[in-house]
Amino acid sequence: MLALVTLAYAAAALAALAVAPLAPFLRDDLRLTRVEVGLLLPAVYLGGVLMSLPAGWLTDRFGVRPTLALGVAVTGALVALATISRSLPLLLLCLIGAGFGFSVGNPATGKAVVDWFPPGERGMAMGIKQTGLTLGGIAGALLLPAVAVELGWRNALTVAGAIALGGLAVVALYRSPAWEEGARAPAEPRISELGVFLARRGVRVLFACGFLLSMTQASLLAYFALYVKDSFDVSAVAAGQLLALAQAGGTATRLVWGLVSDRALGGRRRPGVVATALVGAGACVTFALGDALPRVLLWILAPVAGIGIFGWVGLYFALVAEIGGARYAGLLTGVAVACAWSGFLVGPPLFGLVVEATGGYGAAWLLLAGIAVTVAIALARLEPLVQRAPVTGATEHGAHRST
Numbered sequence: 001m002l003a004l005v006t007l008a009y010a011a012a013a014l015a016a017l018a019v020a021p022l023a024p025f026l027r028d029d030l031r032l033t034r035v036e037v038g039l040l041l042p043a044v045y046l047g048g049v050l051m052s053l054p055a056g057w058l059t060d061r062f063g064v065r066p067t068l069a070l071g072v073a074v075t076g077a078l079v080a081l082a083t084i085s086r087s088l089p090l091l092l093l094c095l096i097g098a099g100f101g102f103s104v105g106n107p108a109t110g111k112a113v114v115d116w117f118p119p120g121e122r123g124m125a126m127g128i129k130q131t132g133l134t135l136g137g138i139a140g141a142l143l144l145p146a147v148a149v150e151l152g153w154r155n156a157l158t159v160a161g162a163i164a165l166g167g168l169a170v171v172a173l174y175r176s177p178a179w180e181e182g183a184r185a186p187a188e189p190r191i192s193e194l195g196v197f198l199a200r201r202g203v204r205v206l207f208a209c210g211f212l213l214s215m216t217q218a219s220l221l222a223y224f225a226l227y228v229k230d231s232f233d234v235s236a237v238a239a240g241q242l243l244a245l246a247q248a249g250g251t252a253t254r255l256v257w258g259l260v261s262d263r264a265l266g267g268r269r270r271p272g273v274v275a276t277a278l279v280g281a282g283a284c285v286t287f288a289l290g291d292a293l294p295r296v297l298l299w300i301l302a303p304v305a306g307i308g309i310f311g312w313v314g315l316y317f318a319l320v321a322e323i324g325g326a327r328y329a330g331l332l333t334g335v336a337v338a339c340a341w342s343g344f345l346v347g348p349p350l351f352g353l354v355v356e357a358t359g360g361y362g363a364a365w366l367l368l369a370g371i372a373v374t375v376a377i378a379l380a381r382l383e384p385l386v387q388r389a390p391v392t393g394a395t396e397h398g399a400h401r402s403t
Helices: 002-016 023-030 040-062 064-084 088-102 105-116 119-151 153-171 178-182 191-198 201-232 236-263 270-287 295-310 313-358 362-380
Strands: none
Touching: 002 064, 002 088, 002 105, 002 119, 002 153, 023 088, 023 119, 023 153, 023 201, 023 236, 040 064, 040 088, 040 105, 040 201, 040 313, 064 088, 064 105, 064 153, 105 119, 105 313, 119 153, 119 236, 119 313, 191 201, 191 313, 201 236, 201 270, 201 295, 201 313, 201 362, 236 270, 236 295, 236 313, 270 295, 270 313, 270 362, 313 362
16 A cells, blocks of 8 residues: 555656756746746645645545545646646646645645554655655656657656556555544544644744755755756756756655664654755755866765755654644645645745856855755754654554654
């Protein structure tokens, strides 16, 4: 079941993130400025922000399979429809629609993990399912630029949409746990009950940190291919390969930190998020050196950047789901997605504006480094958010270890 939801998430992510590796082609064909390029990925996430809270409620109300199937279908269809775009506004509109579907991915897959895994195994399980996002991104970064070189970016988007729609076959095989099929929760979650969680300062800080970290993640996704192409004069295909390498670093880190969190840290999630934020800050400072860096170092720095800028996501959403518990995991994850994806709306346009204003990428990378350090400090100072029992299999809110 974990493999199924991860594959479905990967298929949707490949389509939703397709504009990142295709950015050089879109910029040249549609004659976009670097600021306008910074609107492409945020358009997907704008749809996600608008729909994330309803998506979380739908997941808790109707279950994983129907909501995930709907999300995958909408994502694939709208990305494929974007191929008709002859102007930036129509392209953005299609991407916003795709974001509506993509918003279902996190709450649906997060609920699947909470449903199927006990607390002592959720960090690793959440890390695995979150690799769906980076695996989809890696596949897209390797495949789509090559397709675009041969057939054009419109056909590349068609391929991306078709792959997402193919994910429906995977979703069809998913089943809920037997206990859930036999007995639903006695009371359905209500959006009005979110106030209980939002009254906690630590939860509000956690959501704010998700917003800030997503600014760094979105900026890297949106501009890394352009940065290496402009600064080091590499081909669009090589730039896509470097972006894929960065996402591969993030994929591996999500798995490693999930295992470390479960086995070595007693289920604590925040230390891993703090560590990855600091690694991401260091990578951004290095990128600020621009063409002073030897080109060969890019192949080392790209996965390091991915470790820091993509590696925190699995732990973050594991923590959010555990705060909500089995009943509110989908709903609270929906709120977390809305906050985090809001960072995707702000990060790339801000990054692009700084690049345009300064005439280079250095100041923009330093801005991201400052954001990552701020998050690390804020999370390290938080009080415990989840109380953990010392014995494997204990309930989520037992007393002993904390996250």
